[in-house]
Amino acid sequence: MMKTFNGLETTLERVGRILSRKYDITVRCKADECKTDGRTIWLPALPEDVSESLWTLIRGELDHETAHILFSDFEGRMKGFKQQWGEFGFDLLNVIEDVRVNYAMQTEYPGSRENILASIAEITQTHPIDQMPLPVRFLCGLFL
Numbered sequence: 001m002m003k004t005f006n007g008l009e010t011t012l013e014r015v016g017r018i019l020s021r022k023y024d025i026t027v028r029c030k031a032d033e034c035k036t037d038g039r040t041i042w043l044p045a046l047p048e049d050v051s052e053s054l055w056t057l058i059r060g061e062l063d064h065e066t067a068h069i070l071f072s073d074f075e076g077r078m079k080g081f082k083q084q085w086g087e088f089g090f091d092l093l094n095v096i097e098d099v100r101v102n103y104a105m106q107t108e109y110p111g112s113r114e115n116i117l118a119s120i121a122e123i124t125q126t127h128p129i130d131q132m133p134l135p136v137r138f139l140c141g142l143f144l
Contacts, residue, residue, distance in 0.1 A: 008029075008046060008050065009027060009028075009029045009046065012027045012029065012043065012058065012062055013025075013026060013027035015062060016041055016062055016065075016066050016069075019063070019066045019070075019109065019112075020066045020069040020070055021070075022069060024039070025039055025040065025041065025069060026039070026040045026041070027040070027041045027043065027062070028040060028041070028042050028043070029043045029044065029045055029046045029058075030042070030045050031043060031044060031045065032044065032045070034061040034064070034065055035065065036065040036066075036068050036069055037074065038068070038069055038072070038074040038075075041062065041065040041066065041069070042065075043058055043061055043062065043065075044057070044058070044061075046058075053122055056115075056118045056119060056122050057119050057122045057123065059115040059118070059119065060115040060116045060117070060118055060119020060120065060122070061119055062115075063105060063109070063112040063115045063116050063119075064098070064101070064102060064105070064116055064119065066105070067101035067102060067104060067105035067112075068097075068101050070101070070104070070105065070108065071100070071101045071104045071105070072097060072101060078090075078093070078094075078097070081093050088134070088135065091133060091134075091135040092135040092138070092139070094135070095135050095136055095139050096139070102116050
């Protein structure tokens with residue numbers, strides 16, 4: 001056990017605001033998945049005592065979702081792509097977008113590389129690639 005919940009959500013929100021340079025975003029640790037709509041970052045619900053592995057995941061996912069806020073076009077290309085190509089096409093684009101924003105984030109904030117890579121390692125330990133959504137399996141089949 002590393003951190004306790006008390007104040008952690010507030011700290012994560014402050015970090016997200018500083019990194020994104022958008023001081024009106026919110027961070028909510030109440031989700032069962034990590035995502036953002038460009039205004040709110042949803043991270044996993046936090047237990048009273050946060051384990052080292054969950055803390056690793058949270059740091060990397062905060063950096064990753066903040067990267068989407070910095071580098072993704074939520075109202076333009078992404079929205080239009082989903083309307084034109086449907087859910088599968090959008091999921092496929094999102095996997096490619098994840099790679100793009102992670103690279104951009106690591107260029108902007110070199111320290112985020114360690115967090116993002118550790119988070120990816122944590123995710124693939126608990127969610128093997130063959131159990132991931134079809135677009136992820138498809139792209140891993142192409143590139144790995």
